[in-house]
Amino acid sequence: MLNEKKQSPPADRGQFVASIVFFLGLGTLMPWNFFMTASQYFNERLTVLNVTSNGTCVTTPKNYNYDSWMALLSQLPLLLFTLLNSFLYQWVRERIRVVFSLIVILLLFSLTAALVKVQMQPDAFFSVTMATIWFINMFNAVLQGSLFGLVGLLPPRYSTLFMSGQGLAGIFAAVAMLCSILSNAEKRSAALGYFITPCVATLGTLLCYLLLPHLEFARFYLSRGESDNVDQSQEFLSSSDKKLSSKELEASESFSEEGRERSSVLAVFRKIWMMALCVTLVFTVTLSVFPVITVRVQTVYKDNAAWDKVFTCVCCFIVFNVMDLVGRSAPSLFQWPSKRSPLFPVVVLSRLVFIPLLMTCNVKDSKLTVLFSHDCAFVVIIALFAFSNGYLASLCMSYAPQLVRSKDGETAGSLMPFFLVLGLALGASLSFLLGKLV
Template sequence: MVSSTRLENYAVSDDGEEGPKDRGNVVFCLVMIVGFGVLMPWNMFITIAPDYFEKYWFKQNDTATWYSNEFMSALAIASQLPNALINIINLFLIIGGPLIYRVLAPVLFNLINVSAVLALVIFVNPTPEGMAWFFWTMLAIIMSINFSNGLYENSIFGVFADFPHKYTSALLIGNNVCGLLITILTLAITLIANNVPQLTAIIYFSISLAILVICGFALFLITKQDFYHYHHEKGIEVRKKADTHKPSLTILWTTFKGCYVQIFNIWFSFAVTLTMFPAMMSQIKPSGSGYLEKYLSNNDNIYTLITTYLVFNLFSTIGAILSSKFQKPGPKYLIYFVIARAFFIPLFFFCNYRSESREIPVYFKSSDIFVPAGILMSLSHGYLSSLAMGYTPKAVSSHLSRFAAQLSACTLMVGLLTGAIFSSLVGQIIKQ
């Protein structure tokens, strides 16, 4: 039970002095694994999309079609629109019940969805006549996956807002490590099963299923830990004492006023990033010039996996880890660094982006500019977005921290949706 003095002040302890200890950082590691599931569906599809969907399914005799040109942008919108909608709904209609219903159930539902994708990959082969129905069927499944995942993502950030700061960092580190592991997995499978995209996709989605099972098992183990129950129950008591255990427009507005600067930082960080990754970066092709291209693969699939997916996921992971060690700049000055990252959009725009169809000149053909810029963009995204996500629950009173965390998770998804729309607009501008 939490002391009455602490409850009267509505203060949730962050010093770890009271209650059970997280011995051996078991809960921290489990939370990091749970973080895999937050962006798992998104990472899963965007990494396999260029090789399997764009080139194998939607190109006809190596000639681009409307489906191959539009799939990446359509994927982004189909992923982020339902995700953002369910996040907004969940702000006002918090689904009750224990963790196993609010968080584990979406994982189980997505196991069914990914199994459906795997069945399509195994039993359906590409044909010109089948492009339309496969395109729209896959987008429908992706929307279903992300609608479910939105509930999972919003709830999980809300649950761990009651925990010390480093557990929010663990979720974000898990997000980025998930993307990194999936990229390494895809790269290895592509090297082993080169030029056999169907086999690559079968292996890939089978392993993705296994990762979702591991994520669900980690959630189950967390519910068995005394450390989890202590902080979870303490957060509930604090909100009941402050009469903020149920959401309302007044509570959400009060929360927003306390953390709106960090909310902007989260939105802008993810909107800028998703404008570039993966839609723009994955369509920046090698030009044959530059020092780095001597060491990068001539295979377009391998080149994209390395320069786009590996670069982004590796360095955004490093950035997220660094943010758990260093918190500079502080909450007041973070906004200036977040806004400065918009510079990367015109930089990538004038790289070798859609060089086959663009009418606007290319100024930076060499990978010697594209790859270092990708590293800086990815590192700054992981670092600054993690700082903003960590600062948000701490910008308000502790009895509002869960609502701030859920608001930040909702904003993250709105930022991803905004970036997906921006990336589609950039694709249209390049044709002008």
């Protein structure tokens, strides 16, 4: 006798699971975004205090190449450990990976917050900061890959919500940057506030993750793959009331074993390679000009000191992050092109046009001919640039798990962040060349 009809999925009561997934996305990127906004604080800490012959103190900046080392020691561990996580999930349980990563990130940011009030020699402070950057990104890579894999087991719109949460983290960072510019607070007090905020956010992320399996809607989807395998084998075994022959019994055992097995990482990649390539290209284009080129764009209203002071923060960072969030949220309303449409890679390739468009804006001391000098032109270009980044990236991350079996959704979800980070690394590398051309 065949099993009864499969149980229909429960409702997401009060949209609790949706809210948690959104906050998980927010929590994964908000700590690092807040870390980035405090770059001025780090540069000021990395100064050497010299005493002249007449007894006066002079602060002499030492060339630590902080920004270059920060970029290198953030992208490298993200790339390496996102790849490692694609294989790590097969040996280490997801719960252990996520909880351990969040606890380590919380401790590292607590240490960074505590060091705000501790006097240290620049060399020692630089070493501690670089080590913190490395380990935060190392565990953040494992965290993001694990959570993308978890979200891949839920319905597609939850992947979009997760990406939207990550987009909101950038807005928080941009608003914090604006507040720091307009604020008259003492710099170290502001820095302490920066690092307490991601500590609280990381703790909230941990609590949300621990709550998720206790919600009926999430529990249904997270355990569905295992349940489906058991149902399939039971249906096969009970498909006839007659006694099974030895050959039929052997075939049923083979079927049951095959149903329980997941596809290999390579087999999953063969099904999602187009989405992987597209998300790589999306972020390569984005990081090649943002922020290395966009932060150099200046306002035409140089006489307005107040506007000149906040122009980069508002027109570059806030506009970018707001439109990126809008783009990440848009797939919940419409999805075009479809996941199997030949137009999808064409649309992704079309974003290459933003590179020359942004390079020919009103960039300070530009070697190129300025074609878009007005502030409004720059705002329109970067708004479209950011929207397409968020929209296409969200589609890629949402489509990939749909191209494989439900039991392979976690594998696909864990693979995609590697290609996302690969795009970030390639874009950051390309930005050095484009920065010299402008």
